[in-house]
Amino acid sequence: MKVRTDRIKEMAAAAAADQGLHQTLLAAAGRFRQLRQGGVAAFDDLEKARDQGRRVKERCLAELDRLLPRLEKQVRAAGGRVHWARDAAAARAIILGLARARGVKRVVKGKSMMSEEVGLNQALEQDGLEVFETDLGEYIVQLAQESPSHILAPAIHKNKQEIAALFADKLGVDYTDDPEELTRIARRVLRQKFLQADMGITGGNFAIAESGTLALFENEGNIRMSTTLPRLHVALIGIEKVVETYRDFDVLRKLLTISATGQKLSTYLSLITGPRRDGELEGPDEFHLVLLDNGRSRILADPLLRQSLYCLRCGACLNVCPVYQCIGGHSYGWVYSGPIGCLLNTQLLPRGQGGPAPFACTLCGACAAVCPVKIDHPKVMLHLRWLMAEDPAWPLPRPPAARLGLSLYAWLATRPAGFRSASALARLLAPIAAPGGKARLTPPAISRWGRTRRLPRWQRPFSQRWPGLRRRLGNREEPS
Numbered sequence: 001m002k003v004r005t006d007r008i009k010e011m012a013a014a015a016a017a018d019q020g021l022h023q024t025l026l027a028a029a030g031r032f033r034q035l036r037q038g039g040v041a042a043f044d045d046l047e048k049a050r051d052q053g054r055r056v057k058e059r060c061l062a063e064l065d066r067l068l069p070r071l072e073k074q075v076r077a078a079g080g081r082v083h084w085a086r087d088a089a090a091a092r093a094i095i096l097g098l099a100r101a102r103g104v105k106r107v108v109k110g111k112s113m114m115s116e117e118v119g120l121n122q123a124l125e126q127d128g129l130e131v132f133e134t135d136l137g138e139y140i141v142q143l144a145q146e147s148p149s150h151i152l153a154p155a156i157h158k159n160k161q162e163i164a165a166l167f168a169d170k171l172g173v174d175y176t177d178d179p180e181e182l183t184r185i186a187r188r189v190l191r192q193k194f195l196q197a198d199m200g201i202t203g204g205n206f207a208i209a210e211s212g213t214l215a216l217f218e219n220e221g222n223i224r225m226s227t228t229l230p231r232l233h234v235a236l237i238g239i240e241k242v243v244e245t246y247r248d249f250d251v252l253r254k255l256l257t258i259s260a261t262g263q264k265l266s267t268y269l270s271l272i273t274g275p276r277r278d279g280e281l282e283g284p285d286e287f288h289l290v291l292l293d294n295g296r297s298r299i300l301a302d303p304l305l306r307q308s309l310y311c312l313r314c315g316a317c318l319n320v321c322p323v324y325q326c327i328g329g330h331s332y333g334w335v336y337s338g339p340i341g342c343l344l345n346t347q348l349l350p351r352g353q354g355g356p357a358p359f360a361c362t363l364c365g366a367c368a369a370v371c372p373v374k375i376d377h378p379k380v381m382l383h384l385r386w387l388m389a390e391d392p393a394w395p396l397p398r399p400p401a402a403r404l405g406l407s408l409y410a411w412l413a414t415r416p417a418g419f420r421s422a423s424a425l426a427r428l429l430a431p432i433a434a435p436g437g438k439a440r441l442t443p444p445a446i447s448r449w450g451r452t453r454r455l456p457r458w459q460r461p462f463s464q465r466w467p468g469l470r471r472r473l474g475n476r477e478e479p480s
């Protein structure tokens with residue numbers, strides 16, 4: 001997927017001005033919040049369950065060096081094959097190699113953010129393969145030649161009228177904005193693709209090391225079809241998806257589905273251990289598991305940043321984030337969006353390419369309050385900001401005017417006499433620069449900011465007000 005993180009500000013400004021997008025996002029996020037709210041009652045003690053989930057992820061990630069080889073051994077014992085991909089290019093090469101060697105022409109795909117991360121569709125299509133997304137939301141964004149804008153609901157940015165017009169245009173069907181009819185149309189088209197496909201590609205929610213089992217949750221049945229009808233099934237997952245045991249899996253699966261859609265269990269749960277065995281009626285002849293690193297080992301090495309890898313991809317943090325609901329998923333400029341997108345895009349992309357996403361956050365903490373594995377997004381966000389500001393390895397693109405202004409301020413703020421003189425001068429000039437509190441002389445770099453704001457009345461510096469404040473405070477009784 002094309003990286004557009006250098007355009008986050010422009011894209012966010014355009015999205016923020018789009019009233020239609022706001023209404024669509026607010027309505028959809030509100031529905032997801034209601035579903036989650038209804039579902040969490042299923043936990044006797046939600047906080048305890050979240051703590052348990054967090055501990056499972058902490059332990060499994062701390063023991064990846066032991067769990068990944070165990071997973072490989074079990075997948076092989078079940079008749080599957082495991083491939084290790086250091087980065088996106090390696091993952092693409094492995095999957096293309098498998099397709100070429102078997103003369104694959106048509107591919108059906110289950111929803112997979114991982115395949116967006118490595119740019120798989122483009123690579124397969126460039127090689128002459130036909131690729132069909134089969135999750136309804138993914139199918140819609142593929143038809144529209146767009147990218148997903150939400151981890152769970154890829155087409156959340158589109159209303160039913162837009163989808164109806166898209167289907168009429170691309171599929172040549174009569175216009176209808178009845179959601180059930182639109183779903184029937186997509187099902188009719190995709191059924192043929194399932195029957196013709198030579199290869200099914202999916203992601204995976206968890207990989208259970210003790211048995212070599214891949215777990216996939218879904219509500220549409222398209223993943224079940226993608227993993228059973230084609231003769232070849234390839235699953236692409238990040239190395240952080242491994243858990244040790246079924247018991248670990250059981251802790252996380254309920255947290256995932258309830259946080260995502262309020263369901264105790266999704267409509268379909270596929271547990272895949274190797275390819276079809278002798279005597280079994282369904283399943284592929286070959287099962288391949290591609291384990292992708294793509295920067296995850298680097299994230300894992302940092303004790304604070306590693307919690308970004310605990311993510312279950314439930315989408316709950318996006319549904320409560322005021323920034324996401326204002327600017328939508330595409331404004332984040334790469335695969336992941338919302339609170340977790342701010343963390344992952346910045347860390348998974350090469351240093352310096354992540355853009356200013358960690359700054360697109362008010363630090364309100366709503367995301368951390370709903371995260372089923374207690375990721376502390378604001379804390380990680382602040383740490384990333386600090387790294388970007390202080391560590392030359394994390395270059396932050398800043399306009400020269402802002403850099404000059406901040407350097408000047410830093411110089412002045414560390415010289416008390418100069419700071420006092422500058423404050424006194426600013427107080428004298430304030431009525432001329434901003435008569436009646438109306439900001440007029442804002443420098444070009446912040447002029448748009450200034451156009452929409454009034455300067456507050458200039459106050460006496462705190463250092464001058466403090467002696468009086470201290471006297472007044474000193475007269476008050478200390479609270480016991």
Ligand code: SF4
Binds near residue numbers: 338363
């Ligand atoms: S802390 Fe930041 S990312 Fe999290 S919900 Fe608030 S604005 Fe969004």
Ligand code: SF4
Binds near residue numbers: 259313371372375
């Ligand atoms: S960060 Fe937490 S809330 Fe957000 S998608 Fe991941 S698991 Fe869900």
